[in-house]
Amino acid sequence: MRIKTLLAGAVAAFALTSPALAQDVAITGGQVLTGTSVIENGTVVIRNGKVVSVGTGAAPAGLRVIDARGKIVTPGFVAVDSGLAGTEVGSVRGSNDLANRANTLTAAFDLSYGLDPWSFTLPVARLGGVTRAVVTPQHGGSGGGHSHDDSDFAGAGQGGFQTPGLFAGQAAVIKLGGSDILVKPRVAMVAPFGEAGAAVAGGARGAEFVLFKETLGEVRAYARNKAAYERADMRALSLSRADMEALIPVADGRMPLIVTVNRASDIQQVLRLAREEGIKVILDGAAEGWLVADEIAAAKVPVILHPTTNLPSNFEMRAARMQNAAALNAAGVVIALKGNEGAAHRARDIRYNAGNAVSHGLPFAAAIQAITVNPARIFGFDGQFGELKAGAAGDVVVWSGDPLEPLSQPSAVLIDGVEQPLQARNLLLRDRYRTGGEGAMPPAYGN
Amino acid sequence: MLFSRLRGPSLAVLTCALGALSLSACATTGDAASQTPTASASSSSKDRTMAAGLDGWTNQDPYPSTYRGLPRQNMAIVGATVLTGAGQKIEGGVVVVTDGRIAAVGGADTPVPAGHQVVDARGRFVTPGIIDIHSHLGVYPSPGVQGMSDGNEATNPNTAQVWAEHSIWPQDPGFNTARAGGVTTAHILPGSANLFGGRGVTVRNVPSVTMQGMKFPNAPYGLKMACGENPSRVYGSRNQSPATGMGNVAGYRTAFIAAQDYKEKWDKWRETGQGTPPTRNLQLETLAGVLDGSILVQNHCYRADEMAVMLDVAKEFGYKITTFHHAVEAYKVAPLLAREGVCAAMWTGWWGFKMEALDGIEENAALTDAPEGSCAVIHSDDAELIQRLNQETAAALSAGRRAGMDISEEHAISWITLNAAKAIGIDKETGSLESGKRADVVIWSADPFSIYARADQVFIDGGLAYDRANPAFQPVSDFELGQPGFGVSAAGVAQGAR
Numbered sequence: 001m002r003i004k005t006l007l008a009g010a011v012a013a014f015a016l017t018s019p020a021l022a023q024d025v026a027i028t029g030g031q032v033l034t035g036t037s038v039i040e041n042g043t044v045v046i047r048n049g050k051v052v053s054v055g056t057g058a059a060p061a062g063l064r065v066i067d068a069r070g071k072i073v074t075p076g077f078v079a080v081d082s083g084l085a086g087t088e089v090g091s092v093r094g095s096n097d098l099a100n101r102a103n104t105l106t107a108a109f110d111l112s113y114g115l116d117p118w119s120f121t122l123p124v125a126r127l128g129g130v131t132r133a134v135v136t137p138q139h140g141g142s143g144g145g146h147s148h149d150d151s152d153f154a155g156a157g158q159g160g161f162q163t164p165g166l167f168a169g170q171a172a173v174i175k176l177g178g179s180d181i182l183v184k185p186r187v188a189m190v191a192p193f194g195e196a197g198a199a200v201a202g203g204a205r206g207a208e209f210v211l212f213k214e215t216l217g218e219v220r221a222y223a224r225n226k227a228a229y230e231r232a233d234m235r236a237l238s239l240s241r242a243d244m245e246a247l248i249p250v251a252d253g254r255m256p257l258i259v260t261v262n263r264a265s266d267i268q269q270v271l272r273l274a275r276e277e278g279i280k281v282i283l284d285g286a287a288e289g290w291l292v293a294d295e296i297a298a299a300k301v302p303v304i305l306h307p308t309t310n311l312p313s314n315f316e317m318r319a320a321r322m323q324n325a326a327a328l329n330a331a332g333v334v335i336a337l338k339g340n341e342g343a344a345h346r347a348r349d350i351r352y353n354a355g356n357a358v359s360h361g362l363p364f365a366a367a368i369q370a371i372t373v374n375p376a377r378i379f380g381f382d383g384q385f386g387e388l389k390a391g392a393a394g395d396v397v398v399w400s401g402d403p404l405e406p407l408s409q410p411s412a413v414l415i416d417g418v419e420q421p422l423q424a425r426n427l428l429l430r431d432r433y434r435t436g437g438e439g440a441m442p443p444a445y446g447n
Numbered sequence: 448m449l450f451s452r453l454r455g456p457s458l459a460v461l462t463c464a465l466g467a468l469s470l471s472a473c474a475t476t477g478d479a480a481s482q483t484p485t486a487s488a489s490s491s492s493k494d495r496t497m498a499a500g501l502d503g504w505t506n507q508d509p510y511p512s513t514y515r516g517l518p519r520q521n522m523a524i525v526g527a528t529v530l531t532g533a534g535q536k537i538e539g540g541v542v543v544v545t546d547g548r549i550a551a552v553g554g555a556d557t558p559v560p561a562g563h564q565v566v567d568a569r570g571r572f573v574t575p576g577i578i579d580i581h582s583h584l585g586v587y588p589s590p591g592v593q594g595m596s597d598g599n600e601a602t603n604p605n606t607a608q609v610w611a612e613h614s615i616w617p618q619d620p621g622f623n624t625a626r627a628g629g630v631t632t633a634h635i636l637p638g639s640a641n642l643f644g645g646r647g648v649t650v651r652n653v654p655s656v657t658m659q660g661m662k663f664p665n666a667p668y669g670l671k672m673a674c675g676e677n678p679s680r681v682y683g684s685r686n687q688s689p690a691t692g693m694g695n696v697a698g699y700r701t702a703f704i705a706a707q708d709y710k711e712k713w714d715k716w717r718e719t720g721q722g723t724p725p726t727r728n729l730q731l732e733t734l735a736g737v738l739d740g741s742i743l744v745q746n747h748c749y750r751a752d753e754m755a756v757m758l759d760v761a762k763e764f765g766y767k768i769t770t771f772h773h774a775v776e777a778y779k780v781a782p783l784l785a786r787e788g789v790c791a792a793m794w795t796g797w798w799g800f801k802m803e804a805l806d807g808i809e810e811n812a813a814l815t816d817a818p819e820g821s822c823a824v825i826h827s828d829d830a831e832l833i834q835r836l837n838q839e840t841a842a843a844l845s846a847g848r849r850a851g852m853d854i855s856e857e858h859a860i861s862w863i864t865l866n867a868a869k870a871i872g873i874d875k876e877t878g879s880l881e882s883g884k885r886a887d888v889v890i891w892s893a894d895p896f897s898i899y900a901r902a903d904q905v906f907i908d909g910g911l912a913y914d915r916a917n918p919a920f921q922p923v924s925d926f927e928l929g930q931p932g933f934g935v936s937a938a939g940v941a942q943g944a945r
Contacts, residue, residue, distance in 0.1 A: 321938075324937065361940065
């Protein structure tokens, strides 16, 4: 028994770090939630890492088969506003590459350079069915809306830090498998608005909006006069060249701007700003979004939100409700649902958050969309992942039951067609101590 | 408080037991807390009259509960799947509530007394009211603004003299949202900036204008102690002790030496009545209450090795640790905790936010629960999580089953009911659906281990405190009146059911 345990541990440890090979595979017999539809007794065929067909036919001959009878098959979930691969231990500054705190670089901050494929957060998130993430720079308004364990001793408000400028940097899309996890860097720019944005600008919302418009004006002037800028034949500009370069696609309306904003009136102001400046925005947070859901829908602006925010944690979310996701969805807003606590260590909670949105009025199908298809669409990856359809990445999770239920667990997780080990640091700890840690040999020998 | 004042470290456990007994005794005679000295306090024949407030023993309940309970009627909840909290699962069960107490719990053949209102709960689930033993509702309320941030008296590593109840803002909207999640009882603690954070208080989760109106009658006080990173970070960053783990332990020991000395002086003076009475010291008085077993130690302690040290500190000074909170590594010393009879309160999902939380695993509750004599508890420490402790428990149960452990729902529900009640010393009063206990009951729309389950009705002492279908029983706090969104339904749901 002892030797068997040791061997199993050794195999598991190996599997945790060794890259697996893409395999052609068919997943058969399960109820398939494609992201947009439901197929009973479905067959998902993956070749060369991509989905080639989703239907009800038999598996092609010769293909390896994953038997999903009695199970539920979903696309891998897509974590938004995530810190995956960008942080190991929240309080250990050296292990956190999500926030640019102390220098003058703002918009140009590109967190993709700091993402670690060997981060121990990734296998843990996979166990929650997460296979892709939009890793997003942190700022003073980031997070699920609460702190715990007295991390905020002074009660000075959320976040506890400010970005050095109006922009927190650029987000990247990753996959949660393999040694090359970066799917695409610089997919969106991030800017805090509301209380956090006002704090950066000097304390008042009115300062931030004026500064923001002025900054965009400078970026456009720079873009038109790069030659003059290089000759130093141009008026002084407030941002560095790197920041202005990073902002050109935002000013052009090509790169979406993730705007963290919660108060209904702030949302209205941001929608107006986007209209006036011709920029593309994604609302992040939107705790009071349900109050202006029709306006958000009319502006065709998507929202990424934390669906269990229902307390007036501060003065910009006094109208927070559990029904926010349901109300926005009903109004026609494209929504994506977040995990907890910055969706790094607790990215796996995304399925529970989706379940809670359902129990508060969001249709089940819309909740599945909000953690699969919608985040892919919002960030410009429609059809590439987050959906089981021909041509999409072979990111598939087989669940023992309803994926939104805590009592369900994944039995298989594939990323780009590669079956991932269902192993993680937390399970290694579990197995080391599952017999109480009081054997003849210290637990350290039980690896 | 009615706790007997036996002295000496070796009697601490016995004192706890007597305390629990007196709790249930006073429950049968009404909730009014005693404000008169007990016989032992006035046993000396000598005249030891002191000015009001100078002798803490003559009035151990200076901020007495005025909790009266909500209007209630006798009832029988019939037809539900009943998880009693004490390990039983009864299909088609009957829960009889008489005069705010559980009168009977049994199968479909359980007789319903004449005159009892019948509540049809067929197809639904019934559990005891959820108990959260680690909450900062009211002391770190919503909104979390500077003027309301009253949870940490972070001015000295030892603030055993402060009482969380003096910081509670009863208008915290979080009490209402927690109730909508089935929470009927909460232990409100000071924060963990200090080695000794102060006294915690147990409250009935009813809307009230005053803190006293929520106070759980005769529940024992807790003393919040904290291990680890928080105290050493807070004071170390001020170039002050403690700056390290060893500084933390020196701080506990120094304080208990002073407390032993203080307690001996008072004991001696009470016995002999000679000389000058000691000067009352609120800090030492609370620590002396720990030494005599009347105040239960609620010890924030993440790491297994630190728990083992704290158990030895407790032995060195002859007190008992009732519960380790945030016991992220409890699973590493589960047999030790069970042998010592210490409860461990845990999260399921939180890990990795700081070094001492690095080894947090979802299986913690299941593994800690496994040894004979264990006391595993799931707690929140958070105004959002407290609304979904059933889900946090479901995730813990699921992780245990993933590990191949055979754990039933009727057992796992004890982690947020009966074990939680034990962990704050109120298990004779509540925590399970057993005859004689307070009728703290939740009727769930579905299996509470399902993500889709909602608390349909929540009863506290038999009084309807929340009804998901009836806005008349969906309290909204003063703070929320006239605020943005006030009175407006979201997705067709009234504000009070948010």
